[in-house]
Structure formats: structure tokens, C-alpha cells
Amino acid sequence: MIxxxxxxxxxxPDLDQATALYRDTLGxxxxxxxxxxxxxxxxxxxxxxxxxxxxxxxxxxxxPIAKFLAGNPSGGIHHxxxxxxxxxxxxxxxxx
Amino acid sequence: MIxxxxxxxxxxPDLDQATALYRDTLGxxxxxxxxxxxxxxxxxxxxxxxxxxxxxxxxxxxxPIAKFLAGNPSGGIHHxxxxxxxxxxxxxxxxx
Numbered sequence: 001m002i003x004x005x006x007x008x009x010x011x012x013p014d015l016d017q018a019t020a021l022y023r024d025t026l027g028x029x030x031x032x033x034x035x036x037x038x039x040x041x042x043x044x045x046x047x048x049x050x051x052x053x054x055x056x057x058x059x060x061x062x063x064p065i066a067k068f069l070a071g072n073p074s075g076g077i078h079h080x081x082x083x084x085x086x087x088x089x090x091x092x093x094x095x096x
Numbered sequence: 097m098i099x100x101x102x103x104x105x106x107x108x109p110d111l112d113q114a115t116a117l118y119r120d121t122l123g124x125x126x127x128x129x130x131x132x133x134x135x136x137x138x139x140x141x142x143x144x145x146x147x148x149x150x151x152x153x154x155x156x157x158x159x160p161i162a163k164f165l166a167g168n169p170s171g172g173i174h175h176x177x178x179x180x181x182x183x184x185x186x187x188x189x190x191x192x
Contacts, residue, residue: 001122001123002118002122002123002124002144003144003145004144004145004146004147005101005104005144005146005147005149008101008104008176022098025189025190025192026097026098026178026186026189026190027097027098028098048098048099048100048101048178049099049100050100050101050146050147051100051101051146051147053101077173077175077176079173080104080173082122082144090122093121093122094121096121
């Protein structure tokens with residue numbers, strides 16, 4: 001049932017600096033920053049040959065990742081995202 | 097320069113239980129547990145279509161992940177591993 005690793009999300013304290021590291025130092029293709037106000041984050045996607053890295057930076061006063069960054073001032077890996085063919089079926093199976 | 101995401105390593109408090117979750121509940125192919133005394137860990141690899149998850153459990157008294165597990169009793173994502181064509185060149189570039 002479990003499918004591809006869609007992305008690894010990394011909270012970073014400086015989005016420009018983290019983007020430059022992946023783009024300029026490591027030579028990766030990176031997206032433009034994208035504000036997602038409903039999620040309280042600004043994201044940059046780093047394209048790897050087999051998956052993506054999602055750089056996350058807090059957006060707004062109620063960002064759900066602000067507390068994570070307060071506890072981890074250098075940032076850190078926040079979550080990983082697995083693909084599944086049916087998310088409700090996967091939820092039910094994990095609840096059993 | 098940066099290549100594939102080789103694996104995501106997750107420290108777990110119960111290797112049998114974590115292995116069963118990925119194998120039986122989520123239907124993934126998993127390896128047999130492998131003791132790596134030089135690294136102080138027992139590992140199980142979970143095969144995903146595009147990358148691997150490495151489950152890590154402390155082995156021996158000097159395991160480098162024992163402290164991580166003490167601070168995160170439920171376990172957590174420990175590290176991610178990127179492939180590069182030349183690891184010394186990558187190190188030097190990151191040091192600049």
C-alpha cells in the first residue's frame with residue numbers, strides 16, 4: 001500500500017540561505033519561494049532525481065512551525081510524506 | 097552535484113514493532129534486521145519505489161543513537177542521506 005516518498009520537509013531558519021546552499025553549492029534545481037498562508041509556511045522545493053526536499057519557513061503569526069523553529073533554532077527535519085493510493089483507507093488501516 | 101536521496105533514517109524505540117508497521121500494515125518489503133556493531137546500530141531497510149527508509153535501533157552500550165532515543169522516547173527522523181558523485185569534492189565545496 002505504501003508508495004513513493006513524495007518529499008522530506010526541512011524547517012530552516014533562513015530560507016534564502018538554505019535555497020542558495022542547495023542551488024549554488026549543491027547544484028540542485030529549486031523552485032521560487034511560494035507563500036502558503038493557509039498552512040502558515042513559505043516553501044521552496046528542491047528537486048532531486050528521485051524525490052523532493054521541501055524547505056519550510058514560518059509565515060504569519062500563527063505558523064504551525066514557529067514552535068518547532070523556536071525549539072530547534074538551526075532548523076531540522078520536520079516530516080516526511082509518503083504517497084498512498086487511498087488516503088482514507090490508509091488512515092483506517094493505521095488506526096486498527 | 098547533489099544526487100538521489102539514498103535513504104531517510106528513523107530511530108525507533110521498538111524495531112520489531114516498527115518493522116511490522118511497515119511490512120504488515122503498510123505492505124512494504126523490509127529487510128531482515130542487520131547488526132552493525134561498528135556503528136552501534138541494528139538496522140532494517142524498508143524498500144519504497146523511489147528510495148529507502150532505514151529504521152535504526154541502538155546496539156551496544158556506546159550506541160551513537162542512544163542519546164537521541166533518550167531525548168526522543170518515541171523515536172524520530174535522525175538523518176537523511178544524499179548521494180554525490182565525489183564525497184571529498186562535496187565536502188570541500190560545503191566547507192567553502
